[in-house]
Amino acid sequence: MRKIGIPEIEDIALGAALLGAGGGGDPYVGKLVAIGAVQECGPVTLLDPDEVPDDALVVPIAMMGAPTVLCEKAIGGEEYRSLYETVSAFYGKPIYAFMPIEAGGVNSMLPIAAAARLGLPLVDCDGMGRAFPELQMVTFTIGGGSATPMALVDEKGNSCIFRTVTNKWTEELARAVTMACGGSVSVSLYAMDGSFMKQYGVHGIVTRSQRLGSAIRKVKEVTGKTPEETFLEITEGCKLFKGKISDVLREVRAGFNFGKVVLDGIGEYKGRDAYVEFQNENLTAVVDGQILATTPDLICLVDTETFTPVPTDALKYGKRVLVVGLPCFPLWRTPEGLALVGPRYFGVDTDYIPLEERCKGGC
C-alpha cells in the first residue's frame, strides 16, 4: 500500500504513453483530470492486488467516445460517484476499489481521478499491461469474464447499466448511448471480485508505468552509461532498430487508424531499413525484411534524444526514433491469449514467436 500524488501522476502518465505501444491516445487530458481530482480530494491509496480481499467488488473505470469531445468537455467530477452508486446498487454490495482497464493513454489516468473523488483505493493491476483497440481484448476475457453488466454515465447525471448477449451488442449499445449523451461518457466494465482480479489481472502495472516514466524523465542523469543504454536497461527493452522516419502511410477504416511507418537506418543501423505496421497500436516491426516483433509483445517508438514515446498519431517524416520491443504479459502468450490479440487476429499472416526468440540475443 502506498500513496499516489501529483508527482507520481506525472510519471505514470509518461510511462503510460510508452506502454500504449503507439496507441491509447495522448494521456494529457486524462492527466489533468487526475491532477484536478488529487488537488481537490487528496492523494490516492494504491493497493497491491494481494491486499484486496477475495470477495471484494473491484471495478475498472474508463472513458468511451471521441477523444476530441473529451478534450472539450473533460470530466464533470460527479460521474464517478454516479458510477459507484449505480454499480454498487446493481451488485447489492459497495465497490471496494477501482482499477484501470488498460495501461496506455487516457484510461490509465481516469481511474486515479475516480479513486481520489470517491476516497476509494486503486488496485495496482489492469487487464492488458499495455493498450489494445477492442473491448474484448483484456486478460479477463481469457478467464471467462464479461464486459457487461456495463455502466455508463455522463456529466449531466444520466446513467444506465446494461447486460448484453454478445460483445458486438455491447459495442453497439454503448456507442448509441455515448452519442446521445454528447459524445463521451465514463464507464465501468468487467466488474469482478478480488480473486478473479488476482488470477487474471496484470499485477503491478501502475507501479511499472510510474517506474518507466520516472526513468525516462531522468534518463540523462545516469552517469557512466549513454542515455540509450540506461533507457534499454530500465525498460528491459529489446533494441530493434534506430532510424529516421522516411514515410508514413495512413488509412482510417471502421473507426480504427491503420498504417505503416517506414524507417531509414541511422547510427549503427545506417544503410538498413525497417517498417512498423499499426492499427491504433503498433502490430509488427520488420527489419531488413525480417519480422523482429509482433503483437501482443509491445513495439514502442521513442524519440532518440529525449526517449519520450512517439504515438502513432504523431509520426512525422524526418523524426528520429528508436524502436524497442517489450515482452508482453505472459497470459497473452497462451493459445487463448493469442486468439484474442495475436498477429493473426489483426490480419498479420505469421505465427506468434516471442520477441526474445525472434531477436535471439540480438537485443
Place this chain on the structure above:
Amino acid sequence: MYKLGIDVGGTNTDAVLIDENLQVVASVKQHTTPDIYDGILNSVRAVLDQSGVDRSQIRQAMLGTTQCTNAIVERKNLVPIGILRIGAPASRGIPPMVDWAEDLKAIAVRTAVVGGGFEYDGKELAPFDAEAAAAFFEELKAQNIKSVAISCVFSTVRNDHELAAAELCRRIMGEDVHVSVSSEIGSMGLIERENATILNAALYKVAQSFTEGFARSLADEGVTNAEVYLSQNDGTLMTMEYARRYPILTIACGPTNSIRGACYLSRMKNAVVIDVGGTTTDLGVIQNGFPRESGVAVTIGGVRTNFRMPDVISIGLGGGSIVRQQADGTVTVGPDSVGYQINEKALCFGGDVCTATDIAVRLGMADLGDRERVAHLEESFARKALDTIRSLCEDALDAMKVSSEDVDVILVGGGAIVLPPKLAGARTVTQPECGGVANAIGSAISKVSGTYEQLIDYDKTPRDEALAQARAQAVELAVAAGAIRETVEIIDAEDVPLQYYPGNTARVKIKAAGDLA
C-alpha cells in the same frame, strides 16, 4: 507613398522603408534596447536619415514585436485577472490553470465555473447561469479587477453563451473592462483555448504600453500621417485597437514575418525558409505564400495553448554561437551565443570568443571585421566547425520536410553568412538581397484581413449559395479594413454542421486577406 516596417527581435530591432511598388528604399539594423522604445526610435531615425524621404509621405507603419512572449516567459507586467468558465456540469473535473506554474497562476485573483455550454453538435449542454456569472462579475468589480477571461465548453461550435457573458460583464464592470473571449482566440480543445484566453487577458497592459509606445515613437520622429498596424502570427495585420484587444495574437509573429518577407524577396511560393539570427536559427515552411501552421499544441512560458502558430523549429545556432574544441576532438557550435555583444566579443571584431561568424571569416565565406584576427585558427578546426554547423542545419531542414524529396530553400537573417553554400536535402538555396531584414520586410508587406462568421440554415439558403455569400461578406470586411479589392483572397474557411440546432444549420467562418491600399 512609403511603408515603414519594424521588427523587434531579441538581439536586433530592424527597420525598412518600402515604396509604393514594394521596393526596399532603405533598411537598418539596430540593437534591441532594454526599453524597446529606444531601439525602435533609433531604428526609425536611422532608416529615415538613410533614405531622406519626406516623413509625411509615410502612410503606413507596421510593427512586429516579441513583447508579449517575453512578458509571459519573464512573468513581467502581467495584470491580475478574473477567469469565468461556462460549462458546468461538464469540465469541472479540470479547474482552470490546473497544471500552471504557481508564479504564473498567481495572476488569477478569482475563478468560477458556471452552468452553460454546448454539446459537439450545438445542442445546449446546460442553460447559461447568468445569475452566477453576474455574482462573479460583481465580486471582480469589488476587487477592482480590470480584465476578465471568458471560456465556454464547445464555444468553437456556438459562442452565444460566451457573448452573453461578455455583455453581462461589461454591463456590471463598466465599458472600460477588458474582456477576452475564448472563441475569438483559440480552436478546439477547451483547456488549451482557455489557457490562451487567460494569457490574453493578463497581457492587456503590455499591449497598451507597446501600442502607445510605438505610436509615440513615430510621432516623436515626425511620422504623423501614417496608419499604424501590428503583425499577427498568421501573416496578416491588425489595427492598434484590435491589438489592444487580442495581444496574444502577436505571439510568434517574428518567425511568420521572416517567412513572409523571405517569400516576398525571393518570389517563391513554396519553400523552406531558414532564418539565421544572432543566437538561434528558425526554420519555417512557406506553402502557397503563407506560413505552414503547426498541428500540435504550442507551449508558451510553460503554458499549453492551441491557437494558430506557424510551424517553426528553432535550433541553437546563429552568427554569435560560441565554437569550442572538445577533449574528444570534436568541435561544437552553440547553443550558447555572445548574442548582441558580437561586435565586441567575436575574434574578428577584436574580442576573445570564437564564434560561428569567425569561422565564416576564417574560411573566406564572409568579409567582416579584421581577417588577421582569425588567421591563427587552424583550417582543420574551422572545417570541423563548419561540418558541425552543416549537420545541425541539415538535420533541422530534414525535420521540416514532409517527404524525402529535396526542397527549395530561402536563406535569410543577419547570421546567414555562417551557413555553408550547399545543404543536403536542398534542391536550391536562394539568398535574396536584403535577406538580413526579411522580418521587417515581412511586417511591412503583411496583408490585412476580414473574418465573417455566421450561423446559416442550409434549408433556407442552399450550402453553395450560403458559402458564396459568406465569402463575399468576408471580402467586403477585408476591403473595409483597408485591403485592395483585387488582391483579396480567401485564406481560411470552415463550416461546422450543428445537427441538433433548428433546421439544417452550420456555423460558417471565412477569413479573407488582401494587400493594404
